[in-house]
Amino acid sequence: NAGVTQTPKFRVLKTGQSMTLLCAQDMNHEYMYWYRQDPGMGLRLIHYSVGEGTTAKGEVPDGYNVSRLKKQNFLLGLESAAPSQTSVYFCASTPQGWNTEAFFGQGTRLTVV
Amino acid sequence: QQQVKQSPQSLIVQKGGISIINCAYENTAFDYFPWYQQFPGKGPALLIAIRPDVSEKKEGRFTISFNKSAKQFSLHIMDSQPGDSATYFCAALIVNDYKLSFGAGTTVTVRA
Numbered sequence: 001n002a003g004v005t006q007t008p009k010f011r012v013l014k015t016g017q018s019m020t021l022l023c024a025q026d027m028n029h030e031y032m033y034w035y036r037q038d039p040g041m042g043l044r045l046i047h048y049s050v051g052e053g054t055t056a057k058g059e060v061p062d063g064y065n066v067s068r069l070k071k072q073n074f075l076l077g078l079e080s081a082a083p084s085q086t087s088v089y090f091c092a093s094t095p096q097g098w099n100t101e102a103f104f105g106q107g108t109r110l111t112v113v
Numbered sequence: 114q115q116q117v118k119q120s121p122q123s124l125i126v127q128k129g130g131i132s133i134i135n136c137a138y139e140n141t142a143f144d145y146f147p148w149y150q151q152f153p154g155k156g157p158a159l160l161i162a163i164r165p166d167v168s169e170k171k172e173g174r175f176t177i178s179f180n181k182s183a184k185q186f187s188l189h190i191m192d193s194q195p196g197d198s199a200t201y202f203c204a205a206l207i208v209n210d211y212k213l214s215f216g217a218g219t220t221v222t223v224r225a
Binding site: 004031033035040041042043044045048050056058059090092097098099101102103104105106107 | 115117119122145147154155156157158159162202204206208209210211212213215216217218
């Protein structure tokens with residue numbers, strides 16, 4: 001099915017470990033985003049990309065890095081995981097801005113112990 | 114600090130009743146206001162959206178009411194059904210910007 005695919009769906013990390021979350025979209029969308037969802041806080045933007053090779057910081061970028069080497073993929077990295085990064089992470093993509101069609105992945109539940 | 118304030122945090126409604134979720138914002142530059150629906154274990158999905166030059170928009174049983182002077186907008190779910198049980202997020206955007214600001218979410222439970 002066409003859409004946004006996130007890998008992995010679940011992960012448990014120890015404090016200080018690193019990992020990369022992969023987001024892949026097959027709709028040729030220009031814009032891609034990484035959000036984190038925490039209870040009572042809605043979704044908060046971590047980083048976003050408006051095209052291949054470009055990235056920018058969102059509301060809560062500290063502790064995360066991203067890369068968009070290929071148009072269809074947007075990677076989110078945690079270099080040294082902390083318990084505060086326990087969250088559900090969502091990737092999204094849009095053809096242009098949010099006032100066009102928007103698609104979210106199914107989320108990655110990350111627990112840092 | 115959240116740019117969009119959403120209430121209530123949760124609500125329970127009987128089947129056939131009306132669910133009402135309210136949102137408020139401060140930034141008058143916002144010019145696009147979508148609502149997203151999220152089922153457990155899934156990502157959010159666009160439900161309905163409105164621009165500030167329109168006071169009301171209806172799609173099936175879902176209606177957005179928009180009050181530009183009060184900087185408030187709300188979602189009404191008419192004839193609520195158990196399948197509407199989900200978390201609903203309001204959001205706001207400056208169309209030429211890339212950052213969609215979400216409310217905290219409202220969990221709606223529809224009792225049969």
